[in-house]
Amino acid sequence: MAALSLYLLLSWVFLLSLFRTRFAEVLCHEDESSALMEFKRSFRINTTYGGRCIYPKVHSWSLDESGDCCSWGGVKCNEATGRVIALDLSSSCLSGTMSPNTTLFRLVYLESLNLAFNNFNNSPIPYGFSNLSRLQYLNLSVSDFSGEIPHDISQLSELISVDLSYNEDEPLHLPNMGDFVHNLTGLKKLDLSFVYLSSPLPSILANFSSLTLLGLSNCGLNGEFPVSIFQLPNLEVLYAEHNPNLSGFFPKSHWDSPLKSLYLSFTNFSGEIPTSIGNLSHLTELGLINNNLQGQIPVSFANLTQLSVLWLSSNNLSSDTLEWVVNLTKLTDLRISDNRLSGGLPSSFENLKQLEILELSHNDLHGDIPNTLWNLKNLQRLLLDSLNLNGTLDANDLFKLRSLESLYLSYNNISFAKTLINATSSKLFSNATSSKLFSLHLDSCSLTEFPQFIGYLSNLVELELSHNKIRGTIPRWIWNNSRESLNHIDLSDNLLTGFENNQTNLHLLNLSYLDISSNLLETILPIPPPLIVVYNISNNFLFREIPTSICQVSSLAVLDLSNNNLNGKIPSCLGSIGPLTLLNLARNKFHGMIPRFYPNRCTWKMIDLRENRLRGIVPRSLGNCQMLEYLNLGDNQINDTFPFWLSKLAYLKVIVLQSNKFHGPIEGHLSQLNFTSLHILDLSNNNFNGKLPSKLLENCHAMKVINGQDKLAYMSIYQSIGSSVSFYSVEMTYAMTLMNKGTERKYEKISTTLIAIDLSRNKFEGFIPELIGNLKSLRMLNLSHNFLAGNIPPSLANLTMLESLDLSQNNLVGEIPQQLASLTFLEVFDISHNQLSGPIPRGTQFDTFGSSSFAMNEGLCGSPLPNKCTNGDNTPPPPSSSKVDREEECLFNLDWKIMLAGAGVGFLVGVMLGNLIIDKKSRWFLHSSKRMAKGWNR
Structure with a gap:
């Protein structure tokens, strides 16, 4: 019997080994290995493709003696059948276009397909996924697919996980999400972040009870977010941030779910955060930045003891205490800026031992900074700007924060104690010089002197001390230890008078941004550092000439030297600075010709040379500056005809040539015009003659469209600027002097809604063209002090946005068109010193104008003039425009x-x-x- 049992056992072992041997022989099927090899050959390997390439798994693919595809990298087979069931080629350095007939669809036994983090050159996702009926896991994220998501993916009813997220260059789009997910009721993970949906979320998602992750970030969603999704029984991760048209609110009660991560920042959620949020005991990350949330922050937040990330900034939330924060001991990132928090800072900050980022800026908090704050050893970023904090800080406390990199204390009433840090106090000196602080913002803190500790920082990159009351000279010790690291310095709006020992060479070799504007500097122009990108030293008392050495700064993009006492000629070599985009030399004493320094590939957007002593002609080479938006040459001595070649500059928004010696006609020279973007045209106080430039005005297309913008904004030029250390945007606002509503006014900022034409104080003659009535967005129109004749065109009544109309000092005849009484925004109306006659219109704005608006027109009658009309003031006037016309x-x-x-x-x-x-x-x-x-x- 024992022998028989041994025999059966040996037979079983033999059969099992035979089975395994047989299985090994059929592991890989030829049709599948062939399909995989064809797929490999359709792409190239690009190991340089930024950050996505980890290892090219297809390198191991080869049809060698065995041709066993189941042993290839990224390939998994079914052990029983030898069929390929999983293909993971994520981060495999694949680069090329995905074929519409890709051989992947021949792998019909696939259960999992992962092609994430490759580069498929914005090719469409191929149609044919219905062949892979067993597919459960599909990941095509971050692989540069584009176009419409194939609808046949929705037929894969076995799908458990779908990730099509972050194909950003040319985003994927899905016309009907409801149809797409209708059959996918078993989904546990659905990530469509950065897929363009442009539709409301389908309510059917609330029935997906298996769903654990839902990613819908940056999808162009609109409509209302179904509140029932928050209460899905297995949902752990919900991303829907950056959908500004997506509205919604939170469950008011009975909110209890396994949520761990909830990000809804930059959407349009409103209402209150319910107290029941405290029931989400598993929550570790909550991002609600920039919504319309309001009401009290519930103290039940104290129950969320697993929270590591809490973002509530930029809402309308209020709280009179932050004591609930100190219970959240696992917090690493707390951002509650831009709300309505009140009260003082918590005294028990030391409980938050893991905190790395603390942002409380722009609230109504007040009082002193508690000493316990300096015990947060892991703190890297501390933002306490625009609060009502006060008191004197000890720099030694700052140095206790060994990990601190960014400190924002701007717009508070604080000062720093004078603490001597020297080599004799070795520990203190070591803490100061080893500090990691690279960004220090102390603007608008009422400082009267430079804080001493700045001179000991050796890693400082950004230094903001603007809008203080710092007096005297700029000491060289403030950048003693950070001379090589400093990249950004702003000392603007102080009371600084010069540089220590008059040394204007700053020796800051890596500085790219320097703003010392609006001070009392009385010195020659400091030599800009060699890598400077933005150089603003306007509104001071600089004197002498601009040294030609400035042209050696090949990185210069923004140069603002306006409002100084600089003189001499403008260096022609400025044109050799390729990146130069914004040039402002206004309000100085420059003389001579405007140099012809504009290269063939001019990238300039703004040129402001107003209020100098420049003469000669406008250099025609300006026509090379195709990106030019703003040109102001006003208040000089330029003697030239109208530079009609400016019409080639399609982006030009502002042309100011006022108060020069321009002369000659305009209308006859203009044939092909392209003033499509023009907002402001000021040719006043010159010697132009001939007819009003009708062709020019006819092509001012931006003046024909009424801007429906509600929020106040100013015309400006934005320039994105990068350096080896940082990347930031610079904004320079338009500035000019205009005759507005009868008064000369200096504008430091100009509203985007201001559309103005000023052709006054010239020698224009003839009739006012009817086509001016097409410029419906005009706010200001000044044609005064010319030799215009004929009637006032009734078409001016079409200028419904008009606030100021000045037609005085001309030879206009006829009546005032009764239609002008419909201009309800008109604040200033001046037709004095003409030859007008007939009754003055009554009602609306005309009842507010004084007699000076109508003076020296002998034929006018009616209020507010003393001479009464013969047919009575209230009698409707005849339809014609003059007494002669009536005859x-x-x-x-x-x-x-x-x-x-x-x-x-x-x-x-x-x-x-x-x-x-x-x-x-x-x-x-x-x-x-x-x-x-x-x-x-x-």
């Missing part, structure tokens, strides 16, 4: 009556009377011509 109309009415009567008694009588009327009209025309000529010669 003509009467005659024409008589002419028609006689002609009709002539049909009964004879055609000849009518003809004779008609000739008499024509003769009278001829005599009136000659009389009027003489009268108008006398007016022109005044």
Whole structure:
């Protein structure tokens, strides 16, 4: 019996080994290995593709002696059948276009496919996934697919996980998400972040009870977020941030779910955060930045003891205490800036031992900074700016924060104790010089002197001390230890008078941003550091010339030296600085010609040379600056004709040539025009003549569209600037002097809604063209002090946004069009010193204008003038525009009556009377011509 048992056991072992041997022989099927090899050959390996390439798994693929594809990298087979069931080629350095007939669809036994983190060159996701009916896991994220998501993916009813997220260059789009997910009821993970949905979320998602992760970030979602999704029984991760048109609110009660991560920042959620949020005991991450949330922050947040990330910034939340924060001992990132928090800072900060980021800026917090704050050894970023904090800080406390990198204390009323840090106090000195602090913001802190500790920081990159009351010279010790690291310095709006020992060479070799504007600097122009990108030293008392050495700064993009006492000629070598985009030399004493320094590939967007002593002509080379948006040459001595070649500059928004010696006609020279973007045209106080430039005005297309913008914004130029250390944007606002509402006004900022034309104080003649009525967004129109004749065109009533209209000091005749009474925004109206007649319109804005608006027009009558109209002020005026016109109309009415009567008694009588009327009209025309000529010669 024992022998028989041994025999059966040996037989079983033999059969098992035979089975395994047989299985090994059929592990890989030829059709699948062939499909995989064809797939490999359709791509190249690109190991340089930024951050995505980890290891090219397909390198191990080869049809060697065995051709066993189941042993290839990223390939997994079923042990029983040898069929390929999983393919993971994530981060495999694949680069190329995915074929519409990809051989992957021949792997019909696939259960898992992962092609994430490759580069498929924005090719569409191929149609044919319905062949992979067993597929459960699909990951095509971060692989540069584009186009519409194939609908046949929705037929894969076995799918458990779908990740199509973060194909950002040309995002995927899904026209109907409801149809797509309808059959995928077993999903546990669905990530469509950065897929363009542009639709409301389907309510069917609330039935996906197995769902553990839902990713919908940056999808263009609109409509209301189904509140029931928050209460899915297995949902752990929900991302839906950066959908600004997605509205929603939180469950008001009975909110209890296994949520661990919830990110809804930059959406349009509103209402209150319910107290029941304290029931989410598993929550570790909560991001609600930039919503419309309001009401009290529930103290039940103290129950969320697993929280490591809490973002509530930029809402309308209030709380009179932050004591609940100190219970959240696992917090690493706390951001509650831009809310309505009140009260003092918690005294028990030391409980938050793991805290790395603390942002409480822009709230109504007040009082002193508690000493316990300096015990947060892991703190890297501390933002306490724009609060109501006060008191004196000891720099030694700052150095206790060994990990601190960014400190924002701006817009508080604080000062720093004078603490001597030297080599004799070795520990203190060591703490100071080894500090990791690289970003220090102390602007608007009422500082009267430079804090001493700045000179000991050896890693400082950004230094912001603007809008303080710091007096005297700029000491060289403030960058003693950070000379090589400093990249950004802002000392603007202080009371600084110069540099220590008059040494204007700063020797800051890596500095890219320097702003010392709006001080009391009385010195020559400091030599800009060699890598400077933004150089602003405007609004000071600099004198002498601009040294030509400035042209050696090949990285310079923004140069603002306006409002100084600089003189001499503008260096022509400025044109050799390739990156230069914004140039402001206004309000100095520069003389001579405007140099022809603009290269063929000019990238300039702003040129402001107003209020200098420049003469000569406008260099035609300016026409090379195709990106130019703002050109201000006002208040100089330029003697030239109109630079009609400016019409080639399609982005030009502002042209100011006022108060120069420009001359000659404009209309005759302009043929092909392209002033499509023009907002402001100021040619006032020159010697232009001829007709008003109708062709120019006809092509001002931006003036024809009314801007419906609600929020106040200012015209400016944004320039994104990068350096070896940082990347930031610079904004320079438009500035100019305009005649607004009868008064010369200096604008440091100009609203984006200001559309203005000023052609005053020239020698234009002829009629006001009717087409001006097409410029419907005009706010200011000044045609005064010219030789314009004829009637005021009724089409001006189409300028419904008009606030100021000045037609004074011309030779206009006829009546004031009654239609102008409909201009309800009109604040200033001046038609004085013309030859107008008839009644002044009544009602609306016209009842607010004083007599000076209508002075020196002998034929005008009615309020507010003393002379009354013969037919009464309240009598509706005749439809014509002058007394002479009324006479003509009467005659024409008589002419028609006689002609009709002539049909009964004879055609000849009518003809004779008609000739008499024509003769009278001829005599009136000659009389009027003489009268108008006398007016022109005044």
